[in-house]
Amino acid sequence: MPSTARPNTIVLLSMGYDSLSTWHQLGRPAAVYFDVGSQYTDPEVDRYHRLRTAFPQLLPVQDMRWLGRQERHDRWVPLRNLVMTVAAAALGYDDIVMSAPSDWAPDKRLTFTFATSLTLRIAQPGVGYRVRRPFSHWTKAKLIAATPPKLLEEYAYSCYEGTEPPCGRCAACGRAIIAHLAAGREPPTELRPGLSFGELMDLRRGRTNGSRLAEASRMRPGELVYVPLRGWELLRAWDAYRRRPV
Numbered sequence: 001m002p003s004t005a006r007p008n009t010i011v012l013l014s015m016g017y018d019s020l021s022t023w024h025q026l027g028r029p030a031a032v033y034f035d036v037g038s039q040y041t042d043p044e045v046d047r048y049h050r051l052r053t054a055f056p057q058l059l060p061v062q063d064m065r066w067l068g069r070q071e072r073h074d075r076w077v078p079l080r081n082l083v084m085t086v087a088a089a090a091l092g093y094d095d096i097v098m099s100a101p102s103d104w105a106p107d108k109r110l111t112f113t114f115a116t117s118l119t120l121r122i123a124q125p126g127v128g129y130r131v132r133r134p135f136s137h138w139t140k141a142k143l144i145a146a147t148p149p150k151l152l153e154e155y156a157y158s159c160y161e162g163t164e165p166p167c168g169r170c171a172a173c174g175r176a177i178i179a180h181l182a183a184g185r186e187p188p189t190e191l192r193p194g195l196s197f198g199e200l201m202d203l204r205r206g207r208t209n210g211s212r213l214a215e216a217s218r219m220r221p222g223e224l225v226y227v228p229l230r231g232w233e234l235l236r237a238w239d240a241y242r243r244r245p246v
């Protein structure tokens with residue numbers, strides 16, 4: 001396995017497909033999970049503990065439940081990535097890796113990683129802190145396709161409902177279904193046959209997440225960059241979906 005991990009690298013693991021794949025691509029260096037007390041914490045912590053048994057380079061779960069109270073309706077927790085980044089640095093790591101494939105969140109952008117790297121270097125001169133998101137130009141599908149299925153099947157969890165097994169209906173489950181199809185993999189949750197292209201596309205928004213127009217109006221300027229990548233992923237997913245045996 002080619003490794004581009006540096007000796008003091010740490011990956012911020014959320015146990016979703018993106019971060020687990022990122023961790024794998026870097027040669028499985030140290031990693032850490034921050035428990036923010038979300039609705040979906042339990043299945044994530046359970047998987048992290050199992051992963052840590054197999055990979056002792058993983059740090060113990062870090063309690064950050066006090067931050068979870070800030071979680072918004074779209075599941076974004078303001079300042080989470082900033083607090084996690086600083087905590088990872090304070091734990092003794094100088095190469096801090098975030099996973100952010102084609103992501104809109106302001107605290108996953110290049111400006112964020114650049115500014116936090118600079119702030120950490122100012123706060124502690126002499127340490128070459130680096131915060132990075134090495135696969136930011138990849139889609140979720142590309143990350144999944146480059147990662148052994150077994151690792152993802154055994155340890156990845158991505159469902160906002162926190163159910164076991166994942167609900168298959170929320171936006172996180174929908175995005176996982178589409179990315180798996182586009183990656184040529186079997187989706188992690190059940191996928192009903194006979195969907196139209198629009199219905200397949202709507203899986204990304206989950207059952208209760210508003211109309212396409214509302215989605216467009218919520219789109220941040222930084223997100224526009226990723227529209228072609230996401231469109232490509234969606235077309236690949238649609239092609240794979242149509243070829244599936246019914």
Ligand SMILES: [Zn+2]
Binds near residue numbers: 168171172174
């Ligand atoms: Zn779900």
